[in-house]
Amino acid sequence: MGGFDFDVIERSLGNLFREGMTFTVTLTLMAMSRGIVFGTLLAMMRLSSLAPLAWLAGGYVNLMRSVPLVRVIFWFYFLVPYIGAWLLAAKEPVRVGAWISAVITFTMFEAAYYCEIMRAGIQSIARGQVAAAYALGLDYWQTMGYIVLPQAFRNMLPVLLTQTIILFQDTSLVYVISATDFLGAASKVANRDYRLVEMCTFVAAVYFVISFALSKLVKRLQERIAVIR
């Protein structure tokens, strides 16, 4: 194998970030925004007094949390084309591709985790506030929208962001369906040029710098929120 050749990183830098990192960041942001919306709805369902709703959401969340992400990625990658064919009444499985499959997978999967965070957030609000809101004549949606969810969201903001950092790291698992995210782009270069060691080290360093910086930011935010309270 000879010595190390770190020039390979410089040569492929543009491609790695333009194509790979864009994929990774876009996937993270899309899965985060949709995941939080679905997760909040799931959390409201889980805490609902309507038993079937609570049961349905609880089942979904426990299912997602009991299956490893890699398996979920495979499932959706193979299933989505068939579900698409069924919905559109097409004869052949619909061609979906790694990108759409990844967005759907991560949204559905992360929704379960965001749900648990939002559930903890909602549960952190004193029961008396809900009673007070009902006493003032607010209905369920008003109570949730004006009283409970804004506070729950603020209480849980650091945890939601930490989960997003985890999501950012987890998107590297799209490697298993050969999508060209940051890791995928790097591994393609690595395999082409026989520079696995250099590329792996570089990828690890980039992920570390970004995640570390973000987690420091979250920590500062957490301290600021704690002061406001």
Place this chain on the structure above:
Amino acid sequence: MNYNWNWGIFLAAEPGGTGTYLKYLLVGLGWTLATALAAWVLALAIGAAVGTLRTTPMPWVVRLGNAYVEVFRNVPLIVQMFLWYFVLPELLPKGAGDWVKQMPPPWGSYVPAALCLGIYNSSVALTIGLLELTGRAKAMQEFSFQVFEAFAAATVLYLLTNLVVVLGMRRLVARVRAPGFIGAAPAAGAH
């Protein structure tokens, strides 16, 4: 939908000649549990040691402990797996590196995987060729083209394992819950 369901596939022989697909998957489950167990023991030992280091009064030891935690928490698991598998043998002295690279399968993948892992993520080890449960389901799917049967079986095996954990955790949560918040059960059973 024109998918040919064939649940009998599990009783058919797999092409490697080790027996049926069912046995093939169960051996995979065995590797998953073995990896998880080894990784868990290792993680508990290292975690306890590093955690203790971080509470000592010596600032540089604390900083070392913090650095350790930050490095491992901020690099995706799959990337760490590649580091252990591809990069570590290159960094070791030549003799040791060659010894690691030449370990007979599946130990060559098992050792880096067990070193690198915590319990929930053991299925990521398939990316470095450890034929645990997910890896075997994927292989079965490639040999037999019965995608959904293979993944359904692997998922069910995994679900059963993890459901036990989730249910246990739920009982624990119910026992330690503080009263007075929306999440707490109404005061009836409290003491």
